[in-house]
Amino acid sequence: MKIKILLYFLTFFFLSSCSIDDTIEMGLPPHDPQLVLECYLEDGKPMRATVLESSNYFDAPTPPLVPDAQVTIAHNGRKLDLTYNPTTEGSPTKLYTHAADEDVQFKAGDFYTIEVTDGRGRKVTGNAKVLPTVPIRSIKWHFDGAGKAMVSATLQDKANTANYYRFMIHRDNIDSGSDVNLVASDELRDGKVITFGTSYTYERGDTLIVSLYHIDKQHYDFFQSVANAKEANGNPFAEPTKILSSVNGGFGIFTTLVVDRKKIVIE
Template sequence: MKYISTVVLLFVLIGCEKKVEFDLKETMPLLTVDASIESGQGPTVVLTKSLNYFSKVSAEVLANTIIKDAEVYLSTGNNTHQLRRYDVVLPGTTIPFSYYSSDTANASTIIRGEEGKSYQLRIVWQGKEYKSTTTIPAARKYIDSLWWVKAPNTPDTSTKVVVRARVIDPQPFGDYARYFTSVNNGTFLPGFNSVFDDAFVNGTTYTVDVDKGVDRNADLDFEEYGFFRKGDKVTVKFSSIDKATFDFWRTVEYSYQSIGNPFSTPTKIIGNIGNGALGYFGGYSSRYTTVNIPR
């Protein structure tokens, strides 16, 4: 009798359920900005249109989001340079890609990044103006030395290794950094957690494991994550950044790591582009350190 009552109750509850339908309206695409300037180099600005939440993502769809009709300007306050659009094909693919950078036809006004200076980005697109400012901070925090040790807690200790860095963080507070790694002169890829501040290490010298950078467009293999291999030439790009750049990548990476976790808290990405646009404009002061791992 107990089980019959339970079954009846289940049918009653099912019968009382109300079907809820969400009418998700189409929204106007927003300008999305991925812009940076590095010490000793010109700017790189990639402009795209945002996608709706349930959009099907493909190479063709992504190619169609690229914005090619914007006006982009970089300024130091005393000098302004209009950037030029460059159209290329992504290496190893047939996917078209576009970005904005220094216009070599106007060499007299070209702006390159310098430590300690601020830069203003202005974008004009579809009758609207978007602005942002970034600073390239002095490279105070730095990697003093880089070495490798055998990988712990893995059966493959004959080939896998861990790279470690000795980092010096001077007084006072307020040093922010982002790191990338390159293996055998390949592409520099950011770490899974690529940004950090000095809240707990200010004024100290400390040792930290340097995880191998990841391609966020590929599936992450946690069996291999973080390790380098014997025979690798590893170069670490260690970049000083301002707080706005730190906040952007900190929230982006937290959101990226929360994908698929039903218990995670929704994250608001903290960008620094005005007028409702998405994304960021960041300044980088970079230093490079290399270690060769023998076979």
């Protein structure tokens, strides 16, 4: 955040008046594509995964599908193969390449593993534990002088364990794109009440869906490193960050999503 502001500062002073952007030819070394897996298991929803592969930066922008990828999820000693059948759904559109008919039934403490292989001998593995749901303790909103409201939500952190949270707010429904998307660790607030807050952006009558995910460290690291990697492209002050994947053998994330979700209307 601060770096962005500093960059804005720099931009304001020099770039706006003096800087010039030129398109240039940039040769990149050959890239050996690696598997990219995204699989978020959610209670009551079917097992679905997206398997793509990484691309050279200047390749055509078509999704690099991997039709011969085989996805297997294991749980409680039982293995389930996901079928390759690319489908899209939702808004913003999500692409799923593999799915199983069976819905996920979460039990806190359960352990899932995933294995992805393909015809080129590439293999990605990962595991995820079902964390207990952490309930949203309270949601409040507060108006400023201009009639705009900020929303705050609290949770009670469990002491003496490292916990990570993801906080999102959507307007009207969760397909609408999130207004707020934050992650936090309890490092500075272990065992205390943790509060997430927004800026003064909401108005009376707004319907908001507030989601609190209890995430694991792998999810937290992946989220942060993806954000940092995106920021490094175009910020001359940022040190580039490698993506901290939660899976081995490729890029991506395999995790469980436990969420407490509440709908509020700003009044």
